[in-house]
Amino acid sequence: MNRRAFVTGLGAVLAAPLAAAAQQAGKVWRIGYLSPLAASSDFHSKAFREGLRDLGYVEGQNTVIEARYANGKSSKLPDLAAEIVRLKVDVIVATPTTAVRAAQRATRTVPIVMAFSGDPVGDHFVVSLARPGGNITGLSAAVPEMERKRVELLNTVVPDISRIIHLANSGIAKQALQETEAAGRTLGMQVETLLVDSSTQIDEAFTTMKNRRTGGLIVALSLQHHWRQIVDLALKKRLPTVSGPREFVEVGGLMAYGPNYSDLFRRAAMYVDKILKGAKPADLPVEQPTKFELVINLKTAKALGLTIPPSLLLRADQVIE
Numbered sequence: 001m002n003r004r005a006f007v008t009g010l011g012a013v014l015a016a017p018l019a020a021a022a023q024q025a026g027k028v029w030r031i032g033y034l035s036p037l038a039a040s041s042d043f044h045s046k047a048f049r050e051g052l053r054d055l056g057y058v059e060g061q062n063t064v065i066e067a068r069y070a071n072g073k074s075s076k077l078p079d080l081a082a083e084i085v086r087l088k089v090d091v092i093v094a095t096p097t098t099a100v101r102a103a104q105r106a107t108r109t110v111p112i113v114m115a116f117s118g119d120p121v122g123d124h125f126v127v128s129l130a131r132p133g134g135n136i137t138g139l140s141a142a143v144p145e146m147e148r149k150r151v152e153l154l155n156t157v158v159p160d161i162s163r164i165i166h167l168a169n170s171g172i173a174k175q176a177l178q179e180t181e182a183a184g185r186t187l188g189m190q191v192e193t194l195l196v197d198s199s200t201q202i203d204e205a206f207t208t209m210k211n212r213r214t215g216g217l218i219v220a221l222s223l224q225h226h227w228r229q230i231v232d233l234a235l236k237k238r239l240p241t242v243s244g245p246r247e248f249v250e251v252g253g254l255m256a257y258g259p260n261y262s263d264l265f266r267r268a269a270m271y272v273d274k275i276l277k278g279a280k281p282a283d284l285p286v287e288q289p290t291k292f293e294l295v296i297n298l299k300t301a302k303a304l305g306l307t308i309p310p311s312l313l314l315r316a317d318q319v320i321e
Contacts, residue, residue, distance in 0.1 A: 029057065029276055032084035032092035032110075033067040034099045036074045036171075037225050043247045047262035048093065048115065051269025070099075072225035074171055074197065077102035085110060091275050093268055096141075096222050098171030100125055104136060111281045114138030115268040116261065119175035120286055129286040137281040138271055139264050140288050141221075141244070147179035148186070149257050149292070150242045154216035155187055157240055157254070157306055161215035166193040167205060167230065168220035180218060191218075202226055206233045219243040219253065221261075227251050238304055246295040249320060254300045259289035293317040 031052075035042055045067070049059070057063040066087050068080040081102040084092055094103040095115035103112045104125060116139045120126045127133035129140070155161055166180050177193050184191030192212070194205045202223075209217070219230055221244045231252040234241045241248075244258030267287065274284060294312075297320045301308050313319055 028062055028064060029091075030064050030066060030087060030089040031057075031272060032087065032089035032094075032103075033065055034077065034081055034084060034092060034094040034103055035067075036070040036072065036077060036096070036098050036222070038071045039067070039069050041225050041227075042069065043224075043245070044115070044261050044265040048265040048269055051266035052272065054266075055269060055273045057269075057273070074098045074169065078105060081106035091272050093138075093272065095265075095268075096171070097123060098169075098222065100136065101171070108135055110135065111275045112136040112138075113268050113271045113275070113281075114140070114286070116141035116259075116264045118142045118172065122175050126286055129288065131282070132284065132286060133282050135281050137284040137286055138268055140286055141259055141261070141264060142176055142179075143288055146244070146258055146292060147176055148183040150218050150244075150255075151180060151183040151187060151189075151191060153242050153255050153257060153294075153312075154218070154240060155189065156312055157301075157308060158215055162189050163212060163214050164189060164191045164216045164218060165205070165209050165212075165214045166191055166218045166220070167202075167223060168193060168195055169197050169222045170195050172220050172222055176220070196223070196226075199226060199229055202229055202233070206237060209239070210237060214239060217241045219248065221245060221248075221258075224248075227253070235300070235303055240301075240304055240306060246293065246318065249295045249297045249300075252297065252300055254297055254304065254306075256295045257292060259292055264289070296320070 066084055068084055070076040077099055085107045091111045092103050093113045093115055094100045097117045100114050100117050112135055120140050125136045181191045196202045196205050217234055217239045219241055228251055241253045242255040243253055245261045246256050249256045294316045295318045296316045
């Protein structure tokens with residue numbers, strides 16, 4: 001069963017007709033795209049490009065996308081962001097937080113659209129969600145409910161769990177760390193964050209988890225470039241895992257709970273469209289998701305020797321068998 005929903009507060013404001021009228025006659029728009037991932041692991045850029053096409057932006061005709069990928073090395077993002085700015089793009093799409101920060105430092109004048117970020121206000125990307133006030137707008141994927149829910153999901157499938165590791169990289173939003181750790185305290189368990197930025201550090205983290213008798217693992221979306229390594233190690237260590245996007249489950253993770261990230265990227269295309277038509281980022285409110293999806297991988301559960309409670313399966317939007 002697959003039910004996807006993403007409800008936003010800007011539908012009427014950002015809606016645009018499907019037509020080449022979205023562009024000025026003869027104009028070729030240059031759109032920068034900045035990601036810490038490798039192109040091969042950027043599952044969601046396809047949705048962004050599809051969103052642009054639906055709005056009349058056709059690559060090679062009236063649109064050029066200058067995509068730059070850091071291939072899992074976030075230290076490269078500042079140089080890549082500066083390179084995009086030098087190309088005199090009309091707008092930059094950046095995600096997640098690390099890429100948005102690099103783009104912000106590279107320019108205070110070129111409009112920047114967040115396909116999503118963790119805490120736009122706390123990270124000083126915008127003054128407020130309602131009125132961003134600068135050259136950045138877009139979508140935020142983080143709300144407290146989401147962080148708490150992932151902790152609760154691990155507690156549901158492993159009721160006697162006492163320690164959870166939150167595996168993230170150094171660019172993760174502080175809000176996500178605080179909310180996850182607070183959720184653990186509320187449920188009477190310890191949630192510890194381990195920051196990793198390389199494959200070697202991930203291997204070391206799993207050694208640490210074994211020594212600390214970890215019962216479950218929350219995997220940050222920002223580690224998407226390393227998901228397969230993490231999933232393989234978690235299976236070997238018999239650790240249940242949860243992350244945000246459904247793609248985490250599709251590569252072997254146990255559970256995913258979060259917004260539909262492909263929908264976020266499609267909506268990022270709508271922000272780009274509004275800006276190219278003359279809207280100012282400062283005046284376009286930042287959207288937050290209000291609907292979330294739960295995806296469960298029963299094959300992984302079987303490999304881990306876990307039985308997923310029927311009540312949880314009934315709540316799932318999709319179950320992979």
